[in-house]
Amino acid sequence: xxxxxxxxxxxxxxxxxxxxxxxxxxxxxxxxxxxxxxxxxxxxxxxxxxxxxxxxxxxxxxxxxxxxxxxxxxxxxxxxxxxxxxxxxxxxxxxxx
Numbered sequence: 001x002x003x004x005x006x007x008x009x010x011x012x013x014x015x016x017x018x019x020x021x022x023x024x025x026x027x028x029x030x031x032x033x034x035x036x037x038x039x040x041x042x043x044x045x046x047x048x049x050x051x052x053x054x055x056x057x058x059x060x061x062x063x064x065x066x067x068x069x070x071x072x073x074x075x076x077x078x079x080x081x082x083x084x085x086x087x088x089x090x091x092x093x094x095x096x097x
Contacts, residue, residue: 003030003094005049005059008076012088020093027097028058032065032077039082047077047092062090 004025008015015023028049037044040063047065049058065079074095081090 001030002028002097003074004097005030006093007059008091008093009089012090025095026059030077030092030094037063039085045079047079059092062092063087 004027006020006023006025008020026049030047030049032045032047034043034045036042037046044063045065047062060081060083062077062079062081065077067075068078068091069076074093076091076093078089078091080087082088
């Protein structure tokens with residue numbers, strides 16, 4: 001599903017509402033799948049973003065993802081973002097393009 005995605009946290013710390021609303025959205029296809037994750041050593045529900053080959057890289061994958069909120073302005077996926085061996089809480093605000 002092609003969506004605009006805005007990160008709602010930085011290194012696990014929640015951003016202020018004005019920072020989220022003014023942030024640039026990343027546009028791409030969001031896919032959620034149940035896959036085996038080597039870094040976790042188990043299966044996990046993973047949200048990933050695929051962008052076109054002409055654009056920059058997409059967002060880092062979101063592990064143990066769940067639907068945290070759904071409303072008329074879009075929905076929020078929350079989970080864990082891995083940076084090396086460290087996991088941080090992360091949330092994606094997703095809106096239709």
